[in-house]
Amino acid sequence: MQYQDFLKRVDGRVAPRAIVPPAEWDPFVNGLRCAGGVPLAVLAPGSVDELRAIVRVCVEAGLPVVPQGANSGLVGASVPDASGRHVVLLTRRLGAVRQLAIADAVAVVEAGVRLSQLNFMLEPHRLQLGIDLGADPSIGGMIATNTGGSRMMRYGDMRRHVLGLEVVLADRDATMISNLRLTRKDNGRVGWAPLVSGAGGAMGIVTAAAIELDPLPQQSATMLMALGGIDAVPDLVIELRRALGEFLSACEIMSKAATEIALRHNPGLKNPFRDALPAQAMLVEVSSGLDRSAVDVEAVLLGATERLFAREAPGVEDALVVPPPVAWALRHAISDSLKMEGEVIGLDIGLPLAALPAFHAKAAAMLAADFPWLKLCDFGHCGDGGVHFNLVWPSGTGPAHRESARDDVRMRIYEAAVGVGGSFSAEHGLGPSNAAAFARFTPPDERQLTQGLRRIFDPWELLARALPPA
Ligand SMILES: Cc1cc2nc3c(=O)[nH]c(=O)nc-3n(C[C@H](O)[C@H](O)[C@H](O)COP(=O)(O)OP(=O)(O)OC[C@H]3O[C@@H](n4cnc5c(N)ncnc54)[C@H](O)[C@@H]3O)c2cc1C
CATH class of the missing domain: 3.30.70.2190 (Alpha-Beta Plaits)
Structure with missing residues (x-):
């Protein structure tokens, strides 16, 4: 489909302001650690109704949708690929704080609200969303990637904070389901919201969330x-x-x-x-x-x-x-700073903490033997077993066939992590950067179950970037 044809389809169904002109696409099509793509269109709906109207158009036309919050994700899932078919759906205009229930220590916020905005509003109430990281993500993106951050050992991850969600499915009606609530205790239903947290948008587009808040340290x-x-x-x-x-x-x-x-x-x-x-x-x-x-x-x-x-x-x-x-x-x-020394190969490893020394020794020895031009610059959240086992590839070094060397080193580090009971994606979620690892290390029955669940939320697999197709 051509851009003009797409515009005809959305004409009258969304306000002109929701259509981002091509001259302004740049920040929304380039990811932080992946090649930029080419979208069919970029839209920024100003309401949930408008977002649903866009999803209906995409489903009718069979167009893949890429939800995007702050575009601070590190696995390439928030940006389009090079096919020219993806519709990038920005949540940044869904920015309302719908309810602050101070007695319950719960905030009901829309997906485009930034972490810093929420915490600024909460400060006078001596509350916060205690997840802390070096970026300023959107609440929707944090839910989709299940953000961890530096204080996970104290506060837990984003999934732990989600009491309820409002989600738009990628079906013909763009069905909206919602269990936004203020109660922590509610076993009167089957909890589906935890499935959405960490699914990278593959199980629906988050439009709002009820978030459990933490005390603000004094x-x-x-x-x-x-x-x-x-x-x-x-x-x-x-x-x-x-x-x-x-x-x-x-x-x-x-x-x-x-x-x-x-x-x-x-x-x-x-x-x-x-x-x-x-x-x-x-x-x-x-x-x-x-x-x-x-x-x-x-x-x-x-x-x-x-x-x-x-x-x-x-x-x-x-x-x-x-x-x-x-x-x-x-x-x-x-x-x-690492980016200033060359290309960074970011490896977001989760480990049982007792296995950290063995993993580190094995991976460092493998790097020295087979990838001597790569510089290991590891750091991270050891309190929860998360390690950014990042590698810097100084320019002008190593083999010319960068892509295969990059894929090779990634997979071998992932193997070492999985080999000691760890994870190839501790907190950055799933996306094109680790799709091969998902296919390789996730047992077939678990992958099948994941695809089955996904089809309930996204029958035609149009929310395509986070999870690889079946
Ligand atoms: C300097 C830096 C430090 C970081 N440190 C950490 C860290 O310590 N811990 C950590 O966990 N992460 C960290 N990150 C990664 C990143 O900030 C998180 O993954 C972030 O939570 C993503 O939020 P976002 O709004 O930027 O989402 P985006 O990047 O816009 O999107 C990420 C994914 O979520 C999907 N998505 C976005 N919004 C929605 C929505 N409303 N509904 C459904 N799907 C949606 C996208 O399609 C994509 O798959 C860091 C990133 C940077 C740049």
Whole structure:
């Protein structure tokens, strides 16, 4: 179908404002870690009715639809492919906060609301959506990818926060189903909303959600620990959980290679350690919803660290209390800084924490032997077993056939992760970047079940980017 034919089909069914002119398509067709595509059209409906009208047109014409929130996804699922057939459906104008139920600590928000907007509104009520990450995603995108983030060990992932959803299906009527509710306790129905969370949009377009909120911390403190290597991490996390109890809110690791690059490209950041950078640094955060008159979390953190040193915790070489903005600025600088050193191959691995050292040793040895031009710059959320096992490919190095080398290294790292009981996609969801891994590592019966469920929400598989076709 040509663009003009599509416009004729939507004419009179949506307001002119919903049609994004081709001159403005650029930010919506290029993904962060994937090649840009060519859409048939880009639309930004201003209401759920308008969104349903567009979906009806797409279903009638058999056109695939790509829902898009903030386009901060990292697996290529939020942008069209090169076929020129995809209709990109932006949720950014679905931006209403429909209800703030403070007594219930629940917000009912539309899909296009950004995480930062929601948290700004919640601050006076000492509430937040506690998921924290280096991007500012939309609520719909967070649900579709089941965002994890740095404080998952404290607050859980996005699925954990979803009490109910309003979803538009990709069937002929663009059926809208909704179980938006404020109650946490409701076993009077079969819960389908968790199926939508993490399905990348393949099980319907989220238009609104009832989100369970978290208390906003009144104080926090952070420490940077210098570790001799990755082997120390599992036991240290166990020790920290025991020593810090419910105050522990984040445990992040930053390898020497990743930290060095962040410091090199951000002159405003300083090496916080007394000596040279350690092989691995661990950022430990404690926080509390109580104020300092009730408890001093920095004192809790210092006391726990002193006890760790008194017992000579293995692998911990140094520990420094650093103001939270300083510690997090270093951690959040890593992702963008790596891009300045070359192409980044982002590998979002989820592991049982005890298996982290074995996985790391095996994968690092494989890289040194078979991909010596790639630089391992790992970092991530070790408190929940999530590791960004990112590789930097400096320009002018390695073989000319980049694509096959890239696919090969990806699959071999995924194999190493799955081999120790881990996941090839910890928190970034499913999409073209990891479709081959989904096909390879998901058992056939589970894939079949997934496709069966998907067809209930999307009978013609038009919400096509997140899950590969059957
Ligand atoms: C610097 C940086 C740091 C990041 N750190 C983390 C991190 O720590 N943890 C983490 O989990 N992620 C992280 N991410 C990934 C990313 O931010 C998340 O995947 C994000 O939640 C996606 O939200 P979005 O609104 O940008 O969605 P998009 O990128 O627009 O879309 C992502 C997927 O969701 C689908 N989708 C979007 N909106 C809807 C909707 N309304 N209904 C149905 N499907 C929809 C899209 O089709 C696509 O499949 C990071 C990204 C960046 C750039």
